[in-house]
Amino acid sequence: MRILVVNVNTTESMTESIAAQARAVAAPGTEIVGLTPFIGADSVEGNFESYLAAIGVLDRVLAYDEPYDAVVQAGFGEHGQEGLKEVLEVPVVDITDAAAHLACLLGYRYSVVTTLDRAVPLIEERLMLGGVADHCASVRASGLGVLELEGDQDVVLAAITDQAVRAIKEDGAEVLVLGCGGMAGLDAAVREATGAPTVDGVAAAVKLAESLVNLGLKTSKVRTYAPPRPKTVVNWPLHRLLQR
Amino acid sequence: MRILVVNVNTTESMTESIAAQARAVAAPGTEIVGLTPFIGADSVEGNFESYLAAIGVLDRVLAYDEPYDAVVQAGFGEHGQEGLKEVLEVPVVDITDAAAHLACLLGYRYSVVTTLDRAVPLIEERLMLGGVADHCASVRASGLGVLELEGDQDVVLAAITDQAVRAIKEDGAEVLVLGCGGMAGLDAAVREATGAPTVDGVAAAVKLAESLVNLGLKTSKVRTYAPPRPKTVVNWPLHRLLQR
Amino acid sequence: MRILVVNVNTTESMTESIAAQARAVAAPGTEIVGLTPFIGADSVEGNFESYLAAIGVLDRVLAYDEPYDAVVQAGFGEHGQEGLKEVLEVPVVDITDAAAHLACLLGYRYSVVTTLDRAVPLIEERLMLGGVADHCASVRASGLGVLELEGDQDVVLAAITDQAVRAIKEDGAEVLVLGCGGMAGLDAAVREATGAPTVDGVAAAVKLAESLVNLGLKTSKVRTYAPPRPKTVVNWPLHRLLQR
Amino acid sequence: MRILVVNVNTTESMTESIAAQARAVAAPGTEIVGLTPFIGADSVEGNFESYLAAIGVLDRVLAYDEPYDAVVQAGFGEHGQEGLKEVLEVPVVDITDAAAHLACLLGYRYSVVTTLDRAVPLIEERLMLGGVADHCASVRASGLGVLELEGDQDVVLAAITDQAVRAIKEDGAEVLVLGCGGMAGLDAAVREATGAPTVDGVAAAVKLAESLVNLGLKTSKVRTYAPPRPKTVVNWPLHRLLQR
Amino acid sequence: MRILVVNVNTTESMTESIAAQARAVAAPGTEIVGLTPFIGADSVEGNFESYLAAIGVLDRVLAYDEPYDAVVQAGFGEHGQEGLKEVLEVPVVDITDAAAHLACLLGYRYSVVTTLDRAVPLIEERLMLGGVADHCASVRASGLGVLELEGDQDVVLAAITDQAVRAIKEDGAEVLVLGCGGMAGLDAAVREATGAPTVDGVAAAVKLAESLVNLGLKTSKVRTYAPPRPKTVVNWPLHRLLQR
Amino acid sequence: MRILVVNVNTTESMTESIAAQARAVAAPGTEIVGLTPFIGADSVEGNFESYLAAIGVLDRVLAYDEPYDAVVQAGFGEHGQEGLKEVLEVPVVDITDAAAHLACLLGYRYSVVTTLDRAVPLIEERLMLGGVADHCASVRASGLGVLELEGDQDVVLAAITDQAVRAIKEDGAEVLVLGCGGMAGLDAAVREATGAPTVDGVAAAVKLAESLVNLGLKTSKVRTYAPPRPKTVVNWPLHRLLQR
Incomplete structure (x- = not known):
């Protein structure tokens, strides 16, 4: 099982310590991949930065092109998990x-x-x-x-x-x-x-993500988190913009 | 008094009809400026698009370089007003x-x-x-x-x-x-x-924004909506990225 | 537009200072009429006086025989606005x-x-x-x-x-x-x-009353605030009793 | 023990049937006194009439000049019990x-x-x-x-x-x-x-009023229901006005 | 009328003082029977003891073989009243x-x-x-x-x-x-x-129990407190086990 | 790791199917022990039976004399988990x-x-x-x-x-x-x-119990679930009574 653990800020050293904590509690056979957003603040301490993080995390996960089984959003009290749940198939767990x-x-x-x-x-x-x-x-x-x-x-x-x-x-x-x-x-x-x-x-989220994956439980697609309707979205995702 | 009325989606015709509604109820002397985000979906109907809108609206307001007295966020049930309140001095009213x-x-x-x-x-x-x-x-x-x-x-x-x-x-x-x-x-x-x-x-928000401006009331900067702390924010604002 | 601003107590000087505050924030073209009840306490500081005020305000408004566009009940935390909403057609705003x-x-x-x-x-x-x-x-x-x-x-x-x-x-x-x-x-x-x-x-109520009037919004007559059913009411209104 | 059972409307026959219901459940030794307000509607079916009832009941109780041990306010969902609790020493029970x-x-x-x-x-x-x-x-x-x-x-x-x-x-x-x-x-x-x-x-209120009296429990005078502060109250009580 | 007042702990002297308090407020003609459980703690100060009390009280009431009109469960904040309500016909009042x-x-x-x-x-x-x-x-x-x-x-x-x-x-x-x-x-x-x-x-519960009995009101058998369905229950009631 | 999965009713076949479900989701290395109370109803469908189950489960766990790491109470909406949490050191998870x-x-x-x-x-x-x-x-x-x-x-x-x-x-x-x-x-x-x-x-509880054990998390003993105070408890535990 592979779990993406996504930091909400752009400080790489913090991503590393979060990933280390995740690895310390992960079950044998669980691979932890730590990710850092391409856009956002070096620390998230308010609503402006938290909304940037919502988009930064979403953008970073979409840029990840290997298969994975669950996503942990590693920011406390931050915006964004509902967007991830809509866009992804796998379980999303906020810390x-x-x-x-x-x-x-x-x-x-x-x-x-x-x-x-x-x-x-x-x-x-x-x-x-x-x-x-x-x-x-x-x-x-x-x-x-x-x-x-x-x-x-x-x-x-x-x-x-x-x-x-x-x-x-x-x-x-x-x-x-x-x-x-x-x-x-x-x-x-x-x-x-x-x-x-x-x-x-972080530790709690990793164990809950593992539990959901082991039980075969995924985010409901019944209503709130159904996939976005097909429509025109301009200048998105950001990582493509940044590569220009 | 000038009020920015910001659409949450990127459909210009909708911005225009929203601005028209705003103008229809505005007091004499109130100028309504309709704005459309540079990034986001042509309609906002879920969390993914709503989080994009939060950032799109914020980015669009920051790109506006004339003075103004209040901002109306013209999306129903959308994310983002807390970020605007943090970053701006003037009142922000969500419809x-x-x-x-x-x-x-x-x-x-x-x-x-x-x-x-x-x-x-x-x-x-x-x-x-x-x-x-x-x-x-x-x-x-x-x-x-x-x-x-x-x-x-x-x-x-x-x-x-x-x-x-x-x-x-x-x-x-x-x-x-x-x-x-x-x-x-x-x-x-x-x-x-x-x-x-x-x-x-939209009509309600315009009248409430006018009321707040007339009473000299602005968003509290005491705690939640205090200005963001100075820090490194990468790849922001988006309108600068888009101009590259 | 004419707004009745009704004091809840019988102290005329307080009615005047409330009306002055209302005038200070009213839009050009809004006329403020300050009213003092004919019955009640010189200050309202509890439930007994507040219930008297509910009736005193209602009675005073009914005694006013010029047209008006909205009523502001200028007492903080007092009883009575629901009665006014039932009896009147125009918006009623409690401070x-x-x-x-x-x-x-x-x-x-x-x-x-x-x-x-x-x-x-x-x-x-x-x-x-x-x-x-x-x-x-x-x-x-x-x-x-x-x-x-x-x-x-x-x-x-x-x-x-x-x-x-x-x-x-x-x-x-x-x-x-x-x-x-x-x-x-x-x-x-x-x-x-x-x-x-x-x-x-008081200032807030005046701006909200003006907003409602400008938007053409009135108290709903659908259920709770439908006009009183026709029936026998004895010894009411009080101002007629007092004139005997 | 004497309990005043006060009707909220001015229909005497209803006062009588309420008092009869009260007597049917009262303990031996409990005297029920039915009272009808001097002011108000013949039936209470909304806020206007209910606020009139609040004052009508209060006024009627104040006009009663014999000793009593408790008051039952016999209107369902009506205003006024808080005023009675403030003014009286004895327990007040709303039906x-x-x-x-x-x-x-x-x-x-x-x-x-x-x-x-x-x-x-x-x-x-x-x-x-x-x-x-x-x-x-x-x-x-x-x-x-x-x-x-x-x-x-x-x-x-x-x-x-x-x-x-x-x-x-x-x-x-x-x-x-x-x-x-x-x-x-x-x-x-x-x-x-x-x-x-x-x-x-009505039956419930009579038994609860009896219980409170038997236990020696009265309305708290600690804060909310402390006696009204001494002050000038004009044109009150109403029964004196009516006698002029 | 006979009311069973059941202590939740096994300290007889406490049962007696509770029963004395009950008798002090009971109406003439109300007989108070104090009962002490056969199983449980000498004082109830936590969940373990409270769950024992729930069963202890139930068992003790079932062992009482005279007629009675109501039950008072004399423990503050304890478990168990819902079980009594299900099993009994008469009103059950928790203190x-x-x-x-x-x-x-x-x-x-x-x-x-x-x-x-x-x-x-x-x-x-x-x-x-x-x-x-x-x-x-x-x-x-x-x-x-x-x-x-x-x-x-x-x-x-x-x-x-x-x-x-x-x-x-x-x-x-x-x-x-x-x-x-x-x-x-x-x-x-x-x-x-x-x-x-x-x-x-205890005093409050006795007066409420008397009130319910006088009004002919009993626990509803409509849903939650309907009698237990017939089924096999092993090793119950406890007082029979204890007599073996 | 050993987890006790305790049925709330006394139907052995149901204990077995619950334990089978638990085993189906347990991690490698987790041993599931299914337990059936010595006292109680063959199905729990109301408060009386649920209170019996609370005591039956507690009694059954206390009778188990091997070491274990967590307890799952396998009844939906039943009483009792608070008592287990007080008496035990290991985590208790209700389904x-x-x-x-x-x-x-x-x-x-x-x-x-x-x-x-x-x-x-x-x-x-x-x-x-x-x-x-x-x-x-x-x-x-x-x-x-x-x-x-x-x-x-x-x-x-x-x-x-x-x-x-x-x-x-x-x-x-x-x-x-x-x-x-x-x-x-x-x-x-x-x-x-x-x-x-x-x-x-049952599946959810097993994964949560495993998670808590893996994270070294146990029931707080700070206040509510501190161990029972030392005191005299008569006729308890029940399994000793039954052995007489």
Whole structure:
């Protein structure tokens, strides 16, 4: 089985660390292919960049010309998965949804700890659209920008853990979700620091994608995600424009 | 005052009819500028095309280099307004939100009559995200594609009115909303046929945009729609790419 | 166009300041008529007074015998608009609803700052009934009674701003709504003090009423607001009783 | 114990039948006093009349000068109970709320069968405001006006039963609520015809009022229903005006 | 009338104090029979014990071989009432539901003060399932275990009152609910300490059970609580097993 | 890895078919152990039997004395998982929750097709408690009892497919969930008949349990599912009683 794990930003090193996290949890026989968009921001921290990412991810997947079995969109709280689901046949799993689904199985309420305060509304809306907001106790910001997550790991961990502890004490969280693709690999440390099960979205998405593929389940084509109707689309896909 | 009214699809004739509808209701002294994206589909009827439209509209507005006071996004149930709000200083009004807000003032419950069944979920989600879903009785599909709206107007009106009447009788609607930018101008006929006040989104959005401008109200820059953080964005904006 | 702006309490000076605020934002050609009920309390700060106001406003409008195009009910969180909508042909806009509708267009979440704590439930319920509660982050009380709003403006502004800042920092508000007709005219100062767009209900209602009139939209008579059935009503209207 | 049972309309014969229903279920030692407002409509079937009733009931209770232990407001889905709660010390029970509370104890979902379609929104809103809407499967209209309920009882029963059966079959109702004070006494017949427990609001309210009095429980004066603040109220109460 | 009041735990002294509280509020002519399960924990403070209680209570009621008119399940936030409703003909009233229903009649919002933090989710879920969560401002834990409630009453009262005061000041509660069968009898003291009406679940349930019986209302057998279908059930009821 | 798959009823043949379904989807290296309770009904079709199942499943798991890595509770819409989560260290996955979680990933809305109408409320409540009800379009009953599912497979399939098609056409379902453990193995046929992805709960639960185990994720012990407090529990566990 081959799973495309697509970063939402254009920072190659982040694609690599995301792919590494994916490989660490993939089943034997699952090949992980990390992809970086050709267009977009080096970090996605708001709606403008998130909409660019929606198109950047879609464009990047369409440019990939080998067969594959599932796609993981590796951005937390970002736009775009509905477009992928419409265009593709294979299952598409967003890391936000994936983390929330597993978190629901593990406790009464979960909280998300993300990067900047401005990302909180995007995540709240994504959880609502994904149908998994009911058990969300809170979405909290660590105050760290996406690219700062690659800095001193002690500082990063302290900022995340601080909010995680508050989520447990003040918001009633029993499970934690790491709310950024760039936090991949920190779950064990946060779990140890807080005593609460901690879900990493990339890892969760890979296991859910594998599960769907193993069960032969694909995105429904009944209505919302039926293939686009045939029509004229100008100046698309972008990777062809870029090659001119 | 100058208001940019941006079509979400790339069909120029539709831009023109939308702009005409806008001009028909604009106050004396309001200039309406109709804009068509450089990229995207000739009609938007699903998530793939809607995400393209989000970027196409944003790109088109950024390419406009005269001053303006407000932007109307003239697509029903489409993605993208949050990106515009982040990037721009002036008010941004989506025709979906605008129609729903006015409809709430006119009766206990309103229904939307749109084009295809597959557009229903996008509209339901947009109303929810806009905070105006509580009084929505139903979103109904006429079965007409966007471009079919430019066909025989008797057929078009009959299909819309049929669903409008059902919304009133079966769903408890007391107010109707025309759920497609391409339905601009049909409101009077639907109102006459059903006896219920009928809101056209383009008209509603123009009046709301004028109201905000007159009251000196702009999009909040406090958190969600603060300007994007400075960062590297590659291959953007698209209109520069296209000019190469 | 003539708009009746009806105060909910019997304090004439407050009617005048509300009408002045309405005139300040009205379009050229819009005539504002301020009305004061013949019955009721000099300030409305609870359910007893609010129900009196519902009848007092209705009675006062029925006593007005010139033509008019719309009615604005200038009380925040008060009862009564449904009765007006039933009895009248022209649009009726409540300042609570109006402010909330515009606030939804300007940011992710809005908060209301009102007078006394006991008014909070009335406002919460009115927002819920108006279908605009979803994006309300909080309703906060400044602790000032309605008539205290006419006192030292520095003190008044400080009390309102204090709660507005908390709404932004603690509740996630991005837009502010001034939650009392008696706060008309303070919006600019609160906006300056907080950096957040601040909506005054009277101003918002006047622009929405003008918009509805310009678009030819009236209250639906389909079901809820159909004219009252013919029947015997004793000792009504009150202004005739008072003239005996 | 003395309970005031206040009709919301000005039809004396209806007050009498409501009081008779109340007496039929009252405990030994409970005295029922039926009251009719001095102002208002002979039947309440919409918002205008309901707001008049709110004031009419309040005024009538204030005119009653003997001691009493509780008040039952005998109108289904009407405005006004919040004003009574503010002004009075003793418990106030609305028949809408009372019926819904008991219905929740008896099955998974309940439906209300009321008079005219235009009354449905008022009832839906009252159940929501009362905090008892979650288990409401539907509010259905029999098509009978309030005063028609005093007509041929076979016709009346057939119309109510028809909707009750649909509520069970189509909406999932397991319990029925008779949605009009004028239906008092029909509960046994509807129960027999449908096989579902059927709650009459007047009966329910009397038992709940007795329960509260027996337990020494009164309306909270902590915030919302604290006594009105001292202030100038002109031309109130109405019964004094009428005596001039 | 005979009402069975069934304790959820196996501590006889608690059964007695619950029955005493029930008797204190019962009408003349109502006989209260206190029952203790043959199986289960000496205090119920979590899901494991609550599920045991569900079966323990059911088994205990089935072992009771005299006639009775209603059953009160005297555990706060516990599982099981749906099973009783299915198996029995007579009304079944849970003390959680009962307290919440009466609390809704007395103020805008109520809060529950219970024992341990781990009981909070069970109570929140029970209120949601009972359809009475909408007006719940908060469920707060006093930190006292169930059996600690029988200790020094000054300490107990102080711990409960502390949370009750916070519920009023911080959560907007206007009415209090004592969230444990073991708190029976403390309502007067909490009311005096806080100034807010305070509802005891056992007392509330007894009055509601009496009301239902007096009105001739029984659990609906229409769907959810229809009698169990005839089938093979092995090793049940437990009291027969225990007698072997 | 060893997963216990526990049937909720006492019909051994159903345990075997459930275990067979589990084995069919389990990863290489996953051992499936099917368990049947010692107490309870031969089919679970209501609350009484479901509460018995809650205790029967718990008792059966406690009687299993080999090591294991996860537990699957194989009953649709049944009580009990919260008790298992409290008592056990390993992950517990209920088939209702599991199916709903996967269904959310595959389309905009899903519907459940279950056995009898009386099971519908139990499933609705379980989905709500599991935090996965938001995207549920409907729960529909095929009219077949649990044990009838082992009858003529053409009849069974026709009854299920009939409701599945209605769910798609009338309720907006895009994904189907088979709402009974006894429907294990019918997913492929329903998918073929309807064109919609069809999720079997047992299969879904096995893959989710494997995923959690592979990711090292266990039930949170932070609050709700902390181990029961040490206390006296009489006549428990049942399997010891039965051995007497």
